[in-house]
Structure formats: C-alpha cells, structure tokens
Amino acid sequence: MLIGEVAQRSGVSARMLRHYDRLGLVSPTGRTSGGYREYSDEDIRRLFHVESLRTLGLSLDEARRALDEPGFAPADLVGDLIRLTRQRIAAEQELLTKLERVDASVPAAWSDVLRMVTLLRGLESEFGARRQQAILSHDDSATLPVDALAAAVLAEDDLNVAGALQWSLARTPGHGVAALEAGLDSPDVVVRRRAVTAIASVPTADASAALRRVLGDADDTTRDRAALALGSRGSVDAVPLLLAMIFEGRRDVEAAEVLGQLTEVSTSAEDIVTALQDAFDGTDANSVRLRITQALAEIPGNAAHEALTRLTAADDRTIAATATAILATRRRTGPAQKG
Structure with missing residues (x-):
C-alpha cells in the first residue's frame, strides 16, 4: 500500500508516517512497478505495533527499542510507566478537587476565582506562617471553601495554623462539622484525633452527635477527647x-x-x-x-x-x-x- 492508503486505513496521518520513516521506526520496504515506495504487510504490522505501544505511554524511541532490541526488557519500563501514570492521575485529581472547591464558592467574577486560588495555594504552602496568613487574610466568610478548610485541619500539625483554620470554619454555615466528620472514619489515628479536637470546638448539636460516635473508638486519646468535650456539654x-x-x-x-x-x-x-x-x-x-x-x-x-x-x-x-x-x-x- 502507498502512504496515502496506509494513512486512510490506519488513522495515522501521512505527515506522521513520514516522521516515522525519517526516524527509521516504520519505513516502507517495498517498491511499486513505477518505483514508488510501498508498505508491505510486515510494515503495516510494525506500524500497528508502534501505535499499540504508544497507547501505553511509550515514547517513539522506547517503542523502537522494544521492537528492535531483543534485550530490551519490558518489566522495568512498564513499572516506570505505571508510576508516572499514577503521578499524572494524582495531579489531575488534585486539579479537579481545586476546581470543585473554586466552583463551590460560587464565584461571580474572575477576581473571586483569583482570591480563592490564592487561598488554596496558601493552604498548600510548606511554611506554617504562610498557611496562617492565607487563612486570616481571607475576610469573606461567604466564599470560604468548607471542604478545603476541613481537609487542611485534618492534615495540619501546626497548632497555630490549626487554630486559625478552626476559626475560619466557625465562620462558615454549619461550622464545617459534616466535612470534619469524615476524619472520624480515617484509618490514621492522628487524623481522627485532629477531627475530634476540631469538632469539639463547635458548640452545636450535630457536633455533639459526631462526638458520640467516637466514644467507641479504638484509640484512648481519641475517645478521651470526645468524652471530655461531651461531658463539658x-x-x-x-x-x-x-x-x-x-x-x-x-x-x-x-x-x-x-x-x-x-x-x-x-x-x-x-x-x-x-x-x-x-x-x-x-x-x-x-x-x-x-x-x-x-x-x-x-x-x-x-x-x-x-x-x-x-x-x-x-x-x-x-x-x-x-x-x-x-x-x-x-x-x-x-x-x-x-x-
């Protein structure tokens, strides 16, 4: 088959086929009676092998080595591809979460979006002082992202920042109890302890109901914090x-x-x-x-x-x-x- 027919049947553009040819990845090995280069059946099979490998995330050079080098073992490469793919998925999931939190704040203008992104980026800072500053400088309680603040509380190990986060949650409808309650089911005991501490600072009936759930927790510290808070109420x-x-x-x-x-x-x-x-x-x-x-x-x-x-x-x-x-x-x- 000539290049135009190959492009039509394979879905690979003629331009890309010529690029493959220049790289020596897939080249037409036959000739027509008129002297035109022609793709043989074996060339077509190689083309489909290249395209299959590319769907797994292999580069063109990796695809060539996989097809041409007998000692090119797939195990390590596939393992690397799995790791990189997981990193991409995690990054995309993080972006999706950020977009959902921006959307939940119901921004009316791009300035609102920028303020929200600034807050979210501040919460991600490795420096406690910057995280605290980002929280305290966001003065619009109506646009505070409850889920983001609750997630930050459950991950925060700086007591000053945790206090600022709880102060911000106290300004939101429901004080973030529903979002914090998810932390009570965490397999990580540190997260459960943080969740109880944050919920204990909320003087509402739903907070008390959440604390009652913890009285049977396997961790002494988690149970004790809940009991002291409930008893005080x-x-x-x-x-x-x-x-x-x-x-x-x-x-x-x-x-x-x-x-x-x-x-x-x-x-x-x-x-x-x-x-x-x-x-x-x-x-x-x-x-x-x-x-x-x-x-x-x-x-x-x-x-x-x-x-x-x-x-x-x-x-x-x-x-x-x-x-x-x-x-x-x-x-x-x-x-x-x-x-």
Missing part, C-alpha cells in the same frame, strides 16, 4: 468513659472536674460517688484508689463528703491523708452541697 453519655479515665489514669484530673460539672447539670452526684466507691472497693491497687480519692474532691454534695470521711480511716496513709486534706479544704471553702 452536659452529656451523660460521657460518664462511663470519664470514670474509666480516672480508674486508668488517663487525664484523670480533667475527667474528675468534668464529672463534677455533670453532677450540677445532668446527673446524680450519688450515682457518681457510688460508681467511684465500687471501683475503690473492687481494686487492691493503691494508685487507683488514690486517683479515686482525689476525684471525689471534685464531686459536690453530701455523698462525696461522707465517702471522703470514711476514707480518712483507710489503711493506706497516703489515701487517708489525702481524704483528710480534701475535707479540710471543703470546710474552708464552704458547706457541702446537698447531693
């Missing part, structure tokens, strides 16, 4: 975990303080004291008993006062002395409240 759902924090010595002072607050708004002081006493009687570990004694200092009312009075006679001198000191402080600060 008056949620009795946090009580079992707050008690466990005291027994196990995880932020036990904070847990006791939150339990004391709960007894004033939503749960019975007697129930808390009973749970603490049962745990005291159920362990021989003086370290646990001492934490329980100290926790009773935060519980108002007669029930805690009576429990502490009994503990002044405890066999362990440290526990007895601690209970005595707590009672002395209570007497100085005022009468025990009724539990």
Whole structure:
C-alpha cells in the first residue's frame, strides 16, 4: 500500500508516517512497478505495533527499542510507566478537587476565582506562617471553601495554623462539622484525633452527635477527647468513659472536674460517688484508689463528703491523708452541697 492508503486505513496521518520513516521506526520496504515506495504487510504490522505501544505511554524511541532490541526488557519500563501514570492521575485529581472547591464558592467574577486560588495555594504552602496568613487574610466568610478548610485541619500539625483554620470554619454555615466528620472514619489515628479536637470546638448539636460516635473508638486519646468535650456539654453519655479515665489514669484530673460539672447539670452526684466507691472497693491497687480519692474532691454534695470521711480511716496513709486534706479544704471553702 502507498502512504496515502496506509494513512486512510490506519488513522495515522501521512505527515506522521513520514516522521516515522525519517526516524527509521516504520519505513516502507517495498517498491511499486513505477518505483514508488510501498508498505508491505510486515510494515503495516510494525506500524500497528508502534501505535499499540504508544497507547501505553511509550515514547517513539522506547517503542523502537522494544521492537528492535531483543534485550530490551519490558518489566522495568512498564513499572516506570505505571508510576508516572499514577503521578499524572494524582495531579489531575488534585486539579479537579481545586476546581470543585473554586466552583463551590460560587464565584461571580474572575477576581473571586483569583482570591480563592490564592487561598488554596496558601493552604498548600510548606511554611506554617504562610498557611496562617492565607487563612486570616481571607475576610469573606461567604466564599470560604468548607471542604478545603476541613481537609487542611485534618492534615495540619501546626497548632497555630490549626487554630486559625478552626476559626475560619466557625465562620462558615454549619461550622464545617459534616466535612470534619469524615476524619472520624480515617484509618490514621492522628487524623481522627485532629477531627475530634476540631469538632469539639463547635458548640452545636450535630457536633455533639459526631462526638458520640467516637466514644467507641479504638484509640484512648481519641475517645478521651470526645468524652471530655461531651461531658463539658452536659452529656451523660460521657460518664462511663470519664470514670474509666480516672480508674486508668488517663487525664484523670480533667475527667474528675468534668464529672463534677455533670453532677450540677445532668446527673446524680450519688450515682457518681457510688460508681467511684465500687471501683475503690473492687481494686487492691493503691494508685487507683488514690486517683479515686482525689476525684471525689471534685464531686459536690453530701455523698462525696461522707465517702471522703470514711476514707480518712483507710489503711493506706497516703489515701487517708489525702481524704483528710480534701475535707479540710471543703470546710474552708464552704458547706457541702446537698447531693
């Protein structure tokens, strides 16, 4: 076949066929009776092999080597092509995400688009100060990209920048809780911890609902942060975990303080004291008993006062002395409240 017919049947332009010929990649090896160069069946097969290899991302030189060099192994090259393709896909996905975030801000003019791109680029900076500046300088709360801010919070390890991000989210409708909640399902425990911390700063019912999901998390720190936040909001759902924090010595002072607050708004002081006493009687570990004694200092009312009075006679001198000191402080600060 002559070049024009080959171009028509193969879909490869005559110009590209001539380029292949100059490179020695695919050249017509036959001649017509009139002396014109003609593509043989073998030349056509080689052309289709070249085009097939190009669809995999091979360059023309790589395609030539693959066809002509017996020792040109495909494994390494294909592996490199896979890696490069994944990088291109990731870059395209990143661009798509950025475009979607710009679109979500409903820009009315190109100036709005440029402001949004400036913010998004600032969030991507490797320098914390620049990330913080980009956040604080975006003064239009109506165009803040909630998803981008939430994603940045979940990835941010600079506490100052994280605080600025949370401040920005607080200015958006819904405070970004729905977007942050996705972080609670992350397999990365650090991301889950960041999500809980950010959600805990939002004083809304949907934020409390999100925090309740975390009370069964496998990570102690994640659970504890959720329990402290919920307890501070008056949620009795946090009580079992707050008690466990005291027994196990995880932020036990904070847990006791939150339990004391709960007894004033939503749960019975007697129930808390009973749970603490049962745990005291159920362990021989003086370290646990001492934490329980100290926790009773935060519980108002007669029930805690009576429990502490009994503990002044405890066999362990440290526990007895601690209970005595707590009672002395209570007497100085005022009468025990009724539990």
